[in-house]
Amino acid sequence: MQRHPMTKEGADALQAELQKLKKEDRPTISNAIAEAREHGDLKENAEYHAAREQQGLIEARIKQIENMLGRVQIIDVTKLNPNGKVVFGATVTVLNVETDEEVTYQIVGEEEADLKHNKISVNSPIARALIAKEEGDEVVVKAPSGNIDYEIVEIQYI
Structure with missing residues (x-):
């Protein structure tokens, strides 16, 4: 199983x-x-x-x-030792490089994803792009409307 x-x-x-x-x-x-x-x-x-x-x-x-x-x-992300990397359960603030907009997401399981509360599935394109990255890293997310460049501003394990 x-x-x-x-x-x-x-x-x-x-x-x-x-x-x-x-x-x-x-x-x-x-x-x-x-x-x-x-x-x-x-x-x-x-x-x-x-x-x-x-x-x-x-x-x-x-x-x-x-x-x-x-x-x-x-x-329980508070009990992990991720060494400053984005992991499952982390709360990540990213900056859209093109629009200068900041948004904060928590990376969660498929069953608990809720975009209204900024909880994104670990299987979503943005979460997959963020996993294992660190603060200051830039990631490219392949979206239906085209590629979006984000910079990781902050990672929290709360």
């Missing part, structure tokens, strides 16, 4: 979601199904069918999270 890297923060968030699904959402939906059953004929009971569909979605998400957690390798 192939293990997938994940930050401790990402694994903790999945564990919290799993607990909420099992301890709050699952009992709530079971109660909703029982209540809808009391309304009589199940064939024409929209509340019952909606609750059963919701139950299916919850159970599927529980299985998905348990599967993910079963095959992750949790990497």
Whole structure:
């Protein structure tokens, strides 16, 4: 079985979601199904069918999270000794050489990538270009719109 890297923060968030699904959402939906059953004929009971569909979605998400957690390798970047290099879990500030714009990304696992929160997958083109580089290095990222030159301004292991 192939293990997938994940930050401790990402694994903790999945564990919290799993607990909420099992301890709050699952009992709530079971109660909703029982209540809808009391309304009589199940064939024409929209509340019952909606609750059963919701139950299916919850159970599927529980299985998905348990599967993910079963095959992750949790990497705590604060405990690594990367010698100033960009590694999985690092938070990297880069400067777009052409536009002079700075942006900060954290390199995370595939399942926890979230561009809205500047968390990029270790498999993304920019992360692949940054891995093993150091502060001051310039990297070229092959983007659909063309090559983008970045300079690594800062690397943090937080």
